[in-house]
Amino acid sequence: MTAEMIAPEWMHRQITSEQYDSWSEEQCAGIEVVDGMVVVSPGASKRHNRLARFLANALDAAGGEEWNADTDFDVRLQDVPLDNRRPDVVVYRADTIDESPTRPEHVLLLVEVVSPGSETTDRVVELDQYAKAGIPFVWRVEQAAGRVPVVHTYLLDEAARAYRAGEVFVGRVEAVAPYAVGIELGGL
Template sequence: MTAESVPPAWMHQQITAELYDSLSEEQAQGIEIVDGMVVMVPSASLQHNRLAKKVAVALEAAGAPEWFADLDFDVRLHDVPLTVRRPDIVVYRASAVGAAPMRPEHILLVGEVVSPGSETTDRVFKPEQYAGAGIPFYWRIEQSAAGVPLVHTYLLDLAARTYRVGDVHAGVVEAAAPFPVKIDLTRP
């Protein structure tokens, strides 16, 4: 084992916001922080990234100029214990460009594309954390047995800080909220 393959000591201890903020972009890439502990996030497949990109591009076109959509960047859900997630899709206020760290109050919608190995995290843990942080909409995107993408939409019940189940779209998303959008996920 080479010195380069040994994880740094900070990956084995509880991370504070100050320590996380001191990490380089390269060090922070590929990790999330949950309750202060480092969680490794594997690289996504090309199919996963294409699906996320299609949804993000359509959401940005529908929400602009007030809302932008991007892929895979840090969202600071809590400072203590530190919780930083990297949603696959983030729709955020255009006025928040440059905000560091990006906080839930800047975010309208987060989306996760479920991959092998992320099923429980994307179906249970992340929605619970996003709802607890007050993010109004959550979309979960999965491949059906027939190979057609399914988009499960959720709306925040602010009083309960949980998501209510919305619609399930097969292949083509025609949603009225958070703004009218039509996304055909059946086309390459």
């Protein structure tokens, strides 16, 4: 069995932003690009998707006219080598809704819901990448069946290009940064 039989040829070499931008939405679904290499993301659980959508809806409603919150689209962290992540929730400037790709300067907050199989990526790797890209706020959500979600908040230290730990919320988020939002997670 050859490598091509297991995965397409393009998954074995670095790709450029121009190549990625030429792909269809279907080709880009379920993948991220890290250092120019395609990384296939496993499908998320229903619990994971529901939690992400719930958070996005609450953040969108609280963001007013200035901020939108959505799920399931790319954030282009850098062009060379290509780093394209697909966070669980993205809060971005409403006036950039038609700009593609979404870039770090459009983004206020990213939310990652930690899943089995992506713990190190969600807890360490992505935090480092998001900080280096200059994303001001990140929330990391720990969730497990039968337990109340825990939201860890992070604020960018721009001088260090690293995050400082912020508040931790269990069950109910009452955040004032990046803007005021109250989210009840106990019933999920």
